[in-house]
Every structure is written in C-alpha cells, then in structure tokens.
Amino acid sequence: MPLAGILLAAGRGRRFDPLGQRNKLLQPIGGVPVVVHSARHLLAVLPRVVAVVREGDEATAAQLAALGCEVTACAEADSGMAASLVHGLRHALDASGWVVALGDMPRVQPGTIAALAGAVAQGADIAVPVYRNASGTERGNPVAFSRRHLPQLLALSGDRGARGIVRDNIVNEVAVDDPGILLDIDTPPDLMQ
Template sequence: MTIPANWTGILLAAGRGRRFDPLGDEDKLRQILPGGSSVACHSAAQLQAVLPDLCVVVRPDNQQLIRQLQQNDYPVLVCSQADDGMASSLTAALLQTKDSAGWIVALADMPFVQQTTIALVLQALRNGADIVVPVFEGRRGHPVGFSRRHLPELLCLTGDQGARQLLQKYPVLEVVVNDPGILQDIDEPADLQAYLHKT
C-alpha cells in the first residue's frame, strides 16, 4: 500500500460568529487586520505558507467571504451542511482531501498562530505522531494535527464538538511552542480591538 506524501491544511471558516455580531451583519472573518488582509485570509495565508495543499471551508450564504478568499486564490469548499456544526465542515473537507497523509485543522478566527507553530505540528506528524497539539504555557491550543489513521473516526464526528473527543480517547503528542496565538481567537469585537491596539 502506498502512503500519500502530501499533508493538507484545513481551515474552518463556516461559523456564524454570533458572539461577535448577534445580528450577523458584521462577519468577524471579514474584518481587516493592519496588514490589509481579512481575518480569514490572514489565517489562510499562515496555514498555506506551511501546507500548500489547503482547503478553506465556508458556508454557502457567506458570499462576501467566498469572494474575499477567491480573490486571494485560496481554495474554497462550500459546505451546505455547515450550520449542523463544526463536524460537518470538517467532514466535508476530509472527504474532499481523503487521499492526504494527514491534516492540520485550523480555525479561521485564530489569525495570530505563527507559521513556525504550524511547521512544528507538521514535523511531529511527519515523524510518526498520530495526533499533535501545540501547547503554550501549559495550555493546549490550535491548530491540531491528525494522521490518516484517524480518518474513519473523524468522518463519524457530529455536532459542534469537532475532534475534541479523539483527543480524549487517544494518545496526543504535545508540542511546546512560544506562541500565544494558539490560544487567541476572535470571538467578540473586544478581542479584535485588543489586537489592533497592540499593533
């Protein structure tokens, strides 16, 4: 049996971000960061810099985000079941990229993750680990890496828990990183403003 050589980055960008804007008018993933990129595009750039094979999952009614991503040449996968929960978006991406050696799953609302962190997770997977998480100051964060060994169970996930249950069920290699970005997501406008004031 031939083992695939390529590893894929999956960026989950299909959530509605109700805590950022309950009315849904201001998508947090489309907010512009100081460098001129949107939150989602910056997250995609960080992931693609390490993993050229990239899949960005979006929901069908977020046409502005789809255009934003496509204008920057990021490969978009529209998931019609995205509102069923994070697992539906993840499953759609896995089915689209099921010939990969494994995956690094990142969240689009976490644009502050460093490329070096993603590279360390990838290296651990290449060295034989089946599940890899980065750790900063004793806390696990994102993105999370999976080898293809876990594909059958990943495809069975449901709801909004993502792959958390696999991290509880199987051995996990923790990679210590000097990267607070693995813990920093943009949930509310204050999270974005706090970052903008630092730059």
C-alpha cells in the same frame, strides 16, 4: 501526498455579532481580514489548503480563493463544526494527514503550523500545540492528525469538532512559543488583542 490544511471558516460568528450583520472573518486586523491572516499562515507551510465556508458566503469564499485555497461550501455548516470538518476532509481524502485550523485564529504563527505538520510527518497520530504562560501550560489550536484517525474524524457530528478524539487518544504535545494558539476572535474587543 503531503499533509493538507483544513481551514474551518463556515461559522456564523453569533458571539461576535448576534444580529449577523458583520462577518467576523472579514473584519480587519492591520487592514487585512481575519480569515486572510489565518489562511496565509497555513499556505506559508502547506502546499494545499482546503477552506470550508458556509453556503452563500461569497465574500469569504472570494478572499480565500484569491489566496490559492481550494474553497468548498458546506451546506450543513449550521449543524456544527463537525459538519464543516468532515466536509473539508472529504475534499482532501488523499492527503497523508491534516492540519485543522480555525478561520478566526489569525495569530497562529506559521512556525507552529510547521511544527505540527512535522510531528505528524515523523509519526505522531495527533499533534497539539502547547504554550507555557503564567498559568502553566495550555493546549491550543490548530491540531494535526494522521490518516490513522480518518474513520473517527469522518464519523464526527455536532458542534464539538474533534475535541473528543483528541481527549480519548494519545497526543503528541508540541511546545511552541506562540500565544496565538490560544487567541480567537469571538467578540469585537478580541480584534485588539
């Protein structure tokens, strides 16, 4: 099986709206919801994208299903990002690897996703995008994993996601000309970046 995309879209976005009245993933950028941009970029490269939403978020689920994502609701999403990631992986266990992307990062370009998928297809166990800016080089998201790290990924818990796996293992850094790997939507002004 080819690589699959895992789109994490189950967070509550409390930094964006502490009262929980506005779902940041459904806020428009150029008239298109944030999460739709993120999903389209994955779908442009990967034949299969599993989108993880939180239970009760039918609006986000409907947007993603209409694009062709396999949508699955994670009952444990509030326990942290790791729960959503593990949930998504369990729905795509037959893939040869995974590109794990965040629903609130709509500016990641399809070329970056293709480069990460290509690195894993060519033998990298972990591929991370790196962007050079005035401050030097910075790692960003998404991150691609081969099957080698599946046991570690499935054992994750809490809100740190796979950060520890990336930190503690050999990583193939993929240079990209894509500042979108560093830009997420955490607050309303981020929509204007």
